[in-house]
Amino acid sequence: MSVLELERYLTQRARWPARGRHILARYTDETVFVYQAYRPSIAESAVREQRLGGGGFSFDRMSWVKPNFLWMMYRSGWAQKEGQERVLSLEVTRAAFDAWLAAAVHSSYVAEVYGDRPSWDRAVKRSTVRLQWDPDHDPSGNPQERRAIQLGLRGASLRELGEGALVSVTDVTELVHAQHANVRKDTIESLETPLERVYPVRDPVVAARLGVD
Secondary structure (H helix, E strand, O other): OOOOEHHHHHHHHHHHHOOOEEEEEEEEEOOEEEEEEEEEHHHHHHHHHHOOOOOOOOOOOOOEEEHHHHHHHHHHHHOOOOOOOOEEEEEEEEHHHHHHHHHOEOOOOHOOOOOOOOHHHHHHHOOOOOEEEEEEOOOOOOOEEEEEEEEOOHHHHHHHHHHHEEEEEEHHHHHHHHHHHHHOOOHHHOOOOEEEEOOOOOOHHHHHHOOOO
């Protein structure tokens, strides 16, 4: 497990692309960090066991993970929404993450990728990974021109997230609450978030199908 490195949000914002589809993530040479918010029983089990599956977690449904910290903050309301009171940083292998990107099928029909709707329908049924691009959001929840990615995992891919691909599980809820205070007090200049860079999708075929810029 690598040390959580933080940087001022305003410093990072100046470096990030302002628009387009980009995978912003915290990553190393070997691993990528994705985020998910759970109710306390699931989070406590995951941290204790260093795997998913306990505390009421279900492998029979789809679970959406986000590599972008602020996107997770928007979705969970900075860990204020019911059932999302605990935010976990899930460190997974880059090999697994790249495989999920390669297998991902858009959650909505994209004609230039799938040709026709029946082909997309078949791809959806075969794949255990969904892909969705949504407007990224700033710390206050305002939509941005830049798009953020989230991946929906089910079946074998979700099992891989919960067990085989998982390197470490860290509860970052305390960090979330501490930094949310800067948002509430309108002291954005003091806001620090995990250090994130544009994640490279090295396979040009996969990059083109995902639509990354």
